[in-house]
Amino acid sequence: MRIVIVTRTHDFVIEVGLQEPVLEIKMKIEQLLGVPVASQSLSVSGWELVDGLDMEDYPIVIEGTKIDLTIKSMIMLPPLSHCSKIQIIVKFPARQFNMEVDTTDTVHSLKEKIHVIDGTPIKRMLLFYSGIELEEDFRNLSEYGICEFSEILVFLETMHRLRDEPPSGRLSLVVQTSSSLLNAASIPLEMKDSCTVNDLRQLLLSRKILPIDDYLFIHKQRIMRDNCSLRWHGVGNGDCLYVFKGTISRSGY
Template sequence: MDVVFETSTGRYFTIEIGFFDTVLEIKEKVQKYQGYPVPTQKLVFQGQELADDRDTEHYNILQNSRIHLALAADAADGKLPESGDGRARITVAVSTPTSRRQLTLEADAADTVARLKERVRDLSGVPPNRFVLFHGGVELQDHRRLADYVVADHSRMNLVMRPSLGAKKLRLLLLPKHGAKTIPVEVNASDNVSELRKEVQRLHGVLNFDLPPEGYFFIYKQNAMEEDKSFRWHDVRPGDTIEIFHASVKDSP
């Protein structure tokens, strides 16, 4: 699931975390993707400072929850390293769907997205017109500058391949509940995940399988799916399984 962080300087960024990550693991991800050392971080959610040994379930942290990130003064100044001509230099990590490894690239904050995509092509061999880049859940437009999207040093991006012309529908497997039989479904890669909910309701009327009465959401590779984002954005592939997860949440202590 994605969680939004806000620093004391008013900067926002989004990081994907696990459902049962500890607070310490979350801080480690903030350090990995944003460069803020763990010892300088203090995380506050709903007015409460989070203890390192507690997890997201304990604090009822959910998809799109907003966490305040308080930083020591030496880490919160937001300064970026500069190149010889005074331009801000940043390092970004790009995750690709075809490889487990990340591409690490250097760029100027004033560079356009198109220029960054050319560097990605140089390292991966993928033509720029065959992929799009996402940062913080937002698709980056080629003509915009990295600074327009608040791409900072050690930011993380996702590379998502564009479908080829005439691409067939995605054939997926839907798992209504643990231990149940999977149900084959077809979707368009460009469809938002919300379209799957409509298909689930249609199939439920035909097959009469169990659905959680309190509501549900979709899980893909152990992460909650954002229904206003496409299957392509989630990098869903043919033959993948999507689970229906019970939406009820325990009351906070």
């Protein structure tokens, strides 16, 4: 499909695929305009597009969508070998600790460092950042957008891990509909953080707040998974969830 890149001075059209990552689109822009990828920020309606996601993760991006390109000024850092060192926060369900890593570290090397500090078996670790699983061990942390003070969630790949999670709490949240759905209504709700996205969907349908249809829920620019809890998605008290009509269908998955 074709999208329109909007800059301060002019607009131009580029061709992108539905499964093309945001990072690759930035690379195309770098070839066309000479603007370094690190200096680019792409956004739609004020939502910044995340490098690790692709166009299918953004249902609001369709044929002809205008995407704003903001060019960020680069701060020159001294050419020291340690300039890529950052502090991250490693969070388990019942504990957390800070760790220094390098942005060029791979996901696997991060797991090894966590193992050295905490003793957690590497093969049982499931790492998540901003609701996205770090499932490719060979990728660098920078490829997932991990930066200074990013929070990495650690779960254990076992059916018994729920025993280690804190008791369920209640969340006050707002469901915001799109302009084409209920005229951009804001719906306040209170739910347990252990409730799944599907539970949320059924609650809205049972109260006849939403008409019967297929919906996508988005939290902090990321599509939410039906069978995962609000806590798993990192939903906090007072957060806003956006709802759009539609479904996700990925070929080859």
